[in-house]
Amino acid sequence: xxxxxxxxxxxxxxxxxxxxxxxxxxxxxxxxxxxxxxxxxxxxxxxxxxxxxxxxxxxxxxxxxxxxxxxxxxxxxxxxxxxxxxxxxxxxxxxxxxxxxxxxxxxxxxxxxxxxxxxxxxxxxxxxxxxxxxxxxxxxxxxxxxxxxxxxxxxxxxxxxxxxxxxxxxxxxxxxxxxxxxxxxxxxxxxxxxxxxxxxxxxxxxxxxxxxxxxxxxxxxxxxxxxxxxxxxxxxxxxxxxxxxxxxxxxxxxxxxxxxxxxxxxxxxxxxxxxxxxxxxxxxxxxxxxxxxxxxxxxxxxxxxxxxxxxxxxxxxxxxxxxxxxxxxxxxxxxxxxxxxxxxxxxxxxxxxxxxxxxxxxxxxxxxxxxxxxxxxxxxxxxxxxxxxxxxxxxxxxxxxxxxxxxxxxxxxxxxxxxxxxxxxxxxxxxxxxxxxxxxxxxxxxxxxxxxxxxxxxxxxxxxxxxxxxxxxxxxxxxxxxxxxxxxxxxxxx
Ligand SMILES: [Ca+2]
Ligand SMILES: [Ca+2]
Ligand SMILES: [Ca+2]
Numbered sequence: 316x317x318x319x320x321x322x323x324x325x326x327x328x329x330x331x332x333x334x335x336x337x338x339x340x341x342x343x344x345x346x347x348x349x350x351x352x353x354x355x356x357x358x359x360x361x362x363x364x365x366x367x368x369x370x371x372x373x374x375x376x377x378x379x380x381x382x383x384x385x386x387x388x389x390x391x392x393x394x395x396x397x398x399x400x401x402x403x404x405x406x407x408x409x410x411x412x413x414x415x416x417x418x419x420x421x422x423x424x425x426x427x428x429x430x431x432x433x434x435x436x437x438x439x440x441x442x443x444x445x446x447x448x449x450x451x452x453x454x455x456x457x458x459x460x461x462x463x464x465x466x467x468x469x470x471x472x473x474x475x476x477x478x479x480x481x482x483x484x485x486x487x488x489x490x491x492x493x494x495x496x497x498x499x500x501x502x503x504x505x506x507x508x509x510x511x512x513x514x515x516x517x518x519x520x521x522x523x524x525x526x527x528x529x530x531x532x533x534x535x536x537x538x539x540x541x542x543x544x545x546x547x548x549x550x551x552x553x554x555x556x557x558x559x560x561x562x563x564x565x566x567x568x569x570x571x572x573x574x575x576x577x578x579x580x581x582x583x584x585x586x587x588x589x590x591x592x593x594x595x596x597x598x599x600x601x602x603x604x605x606x607x608x609x610x611x612x613x614x615x616x617x618x619x620x621x622x623x624x625x626x627x628x629x630x631x632x633x634x635x636x637x638x639x640x641x642x643x644x645x646x647x648x649x650x651x652x653x654x655x656x657x658x659x660x661x662x663x664x665x666x667x668x669x670x671x672x673x674x675x676x677x678x679x680x681x682x683x684x685x686x687x688x689x690x691x692x693x694x695x696x697x698x699x700x701x702x703x704x705x706x707x708x709x710x711x712x713x714x715x716x717x718x719x720x721x722x723x724x725x726x727x728x729x730x731x732x733x734x735x736x737x738x739x740x741x742x743x744x745x746x747x748x749x750x751x752x753x754x755x756x757x758x759x760x761x762x763x764x765x766x767x768x769x770x771x772x773x774x775x776x777x778x779x780x781x782x783x784x785x786x787x788x789x790x791x792x793x794x795x796x797x798x799x800x801x802x803x804x805x806x807x808x809x
Contacts (some may be wrong), residue, residue, distance in 0.1 A: 316332070316333035316335050316350070316353060316354070316358075316367065316800035316801070316802065317333060317352075317358075317367055317800075318332045318333055318335050318519075318719035318761065318762075318800060319332075319334070319352055319354040319355070319356065319800075320332050320334065320354065320759070320769075320800075322762045322763045322764055323764050324763065324764030324765035324766070324769070325389075326769055327333075327769060327770050327771070328389065328390055328391055328392055328394075328702050328769075328770065329390070329481070330763075330765060330769030330770070330781075331769055331770065331781060331797040331798045331800070331801055332761055332763060332797075332798065332800035333352050333354070333797065334352050334353035334354050334395065334797040334799025334800075335350055335351070335352055335396055335796070335797055335800060335802065336351055336352070336353050336396070336397065336398065336783075336797070337349075337350070337351045337362075337399045337400070337785070338350050338785035338793055338795060338802065339399060339400065339401055339785075340458045340787040340789075341359075341401065341466075342403070342406050342644065342788065342790040343405070343406030343653060344407045344788075345362075345618075345788060345789075346361065346362055346363065346565075347359050347360065347361060347362065347371070348362060348500045348641070348787065349362040349411075350367070350400070350401060350802070351396050351398070351399040351413075351601040352395075352396065352800075353388055353393075353394065353395030353396050353397065353797070354388050354395055354396075355372050355373045355374025355376060355381050355386065355395065356369055356370075356371075356372050356373075356374070356390060356394055356396075356405065356808075357369075357370050357371040357372070357373065357381070357396065357399060357413070358370060359469050360802075362787075364645070367724050368469045368641055369428070370469065370470070371432065371461075372431070372432070372805075373386055373395070373396040373413070374386050374388060374395075374396075375428050376388070376423075379489050380430070380431040381428075381431070381432075382427045382428055382429070382432055382435065383415060383417065383425075383428075384421065384423035384424055384425070385417035385418050385419070385421040385423055385424075385425050386415060386416070386417060386426060387417060387418045387454055387486070388416070390486060390748060391416075391486035391487055391489075392415075392770075393416075393487060393488060393514065393779075394416040394454070394486060394489060395415065395416060395491045395588065396413065396414075396415045397414040397415060397416060397456070397489055397490065397491065397602060398412075398413065398414040398490075398491060398492055398493050399410045399411065399412070399413050400413075400492075400493040400494060400495070401416075402460075402495075402545075403495045403497070403506065403507055404501075405466070405500065406466075407461040408459060408462065409462050409464060409465070409466045409473065410460060410461065410462050410463075411456060411460075411461050411463075411700040412458065412459065412460055412461070412478075412493050412509070412545065413458075413461065413513075414456055414457065414458050414459075414489075414490050414491070415456075415457055415459075416454050416455070416456055416457070416483070416489050417454065417455045418453075418454055418455075419445065419452065419454070419455050419482075425442050426440060426442065426568075427440055427475060432471065434470055434471045434472030434473065435471060435472075435473070435474075435475065436473065436474050437475075438443075438472075439474075440475060440476070440477070440803065441477065442477050442807050443477050443478075443479060443480045443559045443561060444559060445480040445481065445482045446479065446480065446482065446536050446558075446559075446577075447480045447482055448481065448482035448483065448484060448516065448518070448526075448529060448535055448536065448537050449525055449526055449529060449532070449535060449659075450484045450518060450521070450523060450526025450529065451484055451485075451523075451525075451526070452482045452483065452484065452524045453483060453484060453485055453486055453516075454482075454483040454485075454486060454489065454516075455480050455481065455482055455483060456480070456481045456483055456513070456768075457477060457478075457479070457480050458477070458478045458479040458481075458490065458493070458511070459475050459476065459477050459478065460475070460476045460478050460545050461473065461474070461475050461476075462474050462475075462476075473799050476561065477561065478543075478545055478561045478562050479543075479559065479561065479562065479571035481513065481536045481537070482516075483516035483537070484515075484516040484517055484518045484519030484521070484526050484529070485516055485518070485577065486512070486517070486535070487516065487517040487587075488514025488515050488516050488517055488537075488586065488587040488589070488610070489514055490511060490512075490513045490514065491512040491513065491514055491517060491587070491588065491589035491590065492511070492512045492589060492590050492591040493509060493510075493511050494509070494510050494511075494589075494591045494592070494593065494605075495507060495508065495509055495510070496508065496510075496593055496603075496605070497595060498595055498600060498603055501571060503566075504550070504567075506544060506549070506550075507544065507545070507549050507550075508542060508543075508544055508550070508565060509542070509543050509544065509545055510540060510541070510542050510581065510591055510605060511540070511541040511542075511543070512540055512585075512588035512589055512590065512591045512607055513536055513537055513538070513539050513540070513541055513588075513629070514537065514585075514586070514588070514589060515530045515537045515538035515585065515586050515587065515629070516527060516537045518530065518537055518538065518630075519538060519586055519612075519630030520586075520612050520630060522640075522643055526553055527630060527640075528630070528656055528659075529557070530583065530584055530586065530629045531578065531583070531584055531626070531629075531630070531631060531653070531656045532656050532657065532658065532659075532759035533570055533573065533576040533583065533655065533656065533657045534574070534575050534576060534577060534657050534658050535577065536577055536579065536580075536700065538583060538584065538585050538586065538630075539577075539579075539580050539582065539583045539585065540580075540581045540582040540583070540585070540588060540591070540605075540607060540621055540799050541565065541577075541580060542563055542564075542565060542568055542579065542580075543557070543562045543579055544562060544563035544564070544565060545562050546562075546563075547561075547562065549563065550563065550565065551563070553565060553566050553567070554566055555571070555578070555743065557578075564578045564579055568580065568581060569623050569624030570624070572807060573657070574657075575657040575658055576657055577648075581621070581623060581624075582607075582621050582622060582623065582624065582625050582626075582627065582669075583625075583626055583627065583677065584610060584626040584627040584628045584629050584631075584634070584653075584668065585607065585609050585619075585627050585629055586609055586610060586623075586629045586630070587609055587610040588607040588608070588609040588619070589608070589609070589610060590607070590608045590685075590686065590687040590688065590783075591605060591606070591607050591621075592605075592606050592618060592687065592688060592689050592690070592707070593605055593606070594606050594690040594703065594718055594721075595690065595692055596690075596718070597692065597752075602718075602722060604620050604621070604722070604725075605620070605621040606618055606619065606620060606621065606685065606688065606690075606703070606721075607619045607621050608685045608687060608688050608705060609627070609629075609671075609685070610684045610708075611633055611634060611674075611677075611684075611685075612630075612633055612638070612642060612684055613642060613643075613644075613677060613773075614633050614634060614636065614638075614644045614676065614677060614684035615633050615634025615635075615636065615644070615671070615674045615675070615676060615677075616634075616636055616674060616675050616676075616677075616682060616683075616684065616707065617673065617674045617683065617685065618671060618672055618673045618674075618683065618688060618703070618705065618716075618721070618767070619669070619671045619672065620672050620721065620722075620725045622669055625669035625705070625774070626653055626666050626668050626669060627668065627669050627670075627671075628653065628668035628669070628670075631653055631667050631668075632647075632653075634670075634671055635647065635670050635671065635674065635729035635730070635732070635781040636669055639686060639786075643726065648674075648763065651667060651668060651729070652665040652666065652667055652668075652715045653666055653667075653668055661783060667727070668711060668728070669727075670728075671719040671732070672722075672724040672725050672732065672733050673716050673721060673731055673732050673733040673735060675707075675714075675735060677773055677774055678774065681707065681710075681712070681713050681773050681774065682707025682708070682709055682710040682772075682775065682800060683707065683708065683709040683710065683772035683773055683774045684707065684708040684709050684772070685705065685707060685708070686705065686706035686707060686708040686782060686783040686784065687705065687706065687783045687784045687785070688703050688704060688705030688706070688783055688784065689703065689704055689705075689786050689790075689792065690703045690718045691703075691704060691790065691792065692703070692790040693786070693789055693790035693791040693792065694789065694790075694791075695789075695791050695807075696791075696792075696806075696807060696808045697804070698808040698809065699715070699792075699793070699808050701717065701718050701719065702715040702716070702717060702718065703715060703716045703717075703718050703721060703733075704738065704784060704792065705784065706750070706782050706783055706784055706794070707749075708778045708779065708780070708781055708782065708783065709770070709771075709772035709774065709775035709779040709780065709781070710749055710751060710772070710774055710775045710780060711749040711750030711751040711753075711754060711775075711780030711782045711784075711796075712737070712748075712749045712750075713737075713738040713740060713749070713750065713784075713794075714735045714736060714737055714738055715735070715736050715738055716733040716734060716736070717733065718733050720734055721733040721734035725771060726762040740753065749780065750780050750782045750794060750796070751768070751775070751780045754768060754780045754781075754782060754796045754798050754799045754801075755767060755768055755778070755780075755799075756757070757796075757799035757801045758798055758799040761799060761800070761801075763798075763799070768780065768781075768798050769798060770798065778798070779798060780796060780798060781796050781797040782794055782795070782796045782798075783795055783796075785802075788808060791804065791805070792804070792805040793805065
């Protein structure tokens, strides 16, 4: 990746060479990957030539040439151009979606600036009122729909439409992954229905009562999986128009009829469900599931099978334990139930929390922060089929779990979890038990001056490998790291 960070070895987030966060293959193409860097650029990467072309630049801060003057990118691991996703019908409509983070206190305009992006038509663009999140507000997460009227070239020409703006309490855990069910076809109820993993914006671990319950509160958007229909003309008979008039809400969302609740909520009680992926079982569609990997506080990193309306417990629970107000975990109560909370009111109704299907601790054998994970459905590496591969961001560990074990662990029993198996990585004739040293090597080759790696973690120490998995349209796997700004393809297994 082109270097956008500072190699001088003094930075944390800003010391990462290129903060690659999403990698998507262009639908209908098989030749171009779209890759986003949180520092602002969205590139087209040619799979053959490995050449990057700058497609859109989100960074218009402090007289930079990009589109958004209020972009927050320089601190906070999740900030900047946070996510990018294609519309399932992109080949016909040229649409895609982005999430980026803005500072509402920045005196600069929050309208897009096309001075250096002449193909972007900005007339008629209107921002939306930020959806209120209780507690202090530091940032806003902005979800935008883009329409490129000519997808055969490497430039943007078309329009943008703001769909949603959500207040964020702190600089951590903003809105994350945006995804569509890849098994849905035109005419299906799920066709072009968007799921959004929205982090708790740091609210759940706060000692401030005004925001600590935000992940549990059904009247807030944070700490949730949201489900919306971006296109106002889609599924009109089975949905209603959102409060801000920019998107639709499916009528089968679980809380649409509950007074005071956000109708967008699909599941709740998460800390940071920053990565969503679809586990597709080609032999049995009844096994298809949405999986959320969610970053824990001091104890458990988790993967969760997302169920409609379910409460995943945070910040009253973490992993399969209770979390106290002092942020210490302990045994679950004998009868595990949580009250339904809307507003600051705890209702009389109670629900049983839904537990993760796998978890690992903040310990040398585990890590600090779960990354992305995918059930492998590619063809190149038969040994990985039916396995859920996932990473720890900071330590660079890679593991797999058998997907059937994850389905079996989704049984309501907090004690049953899918087994994790360590994956070793062969690279340049050597075998490594994490990606850390591989990333370190590339970081130094590319001029990085930090003695190990920039960033830090409780387990990873004075550096972060910052490694995640991605897939292309054929389901083949890539490993990419913000720290060295390198995208690697996984080419075999034995
Ligand atoms: Ca174009
Ligand atoms: Ca279980
Ligand atoms: Ca370091």
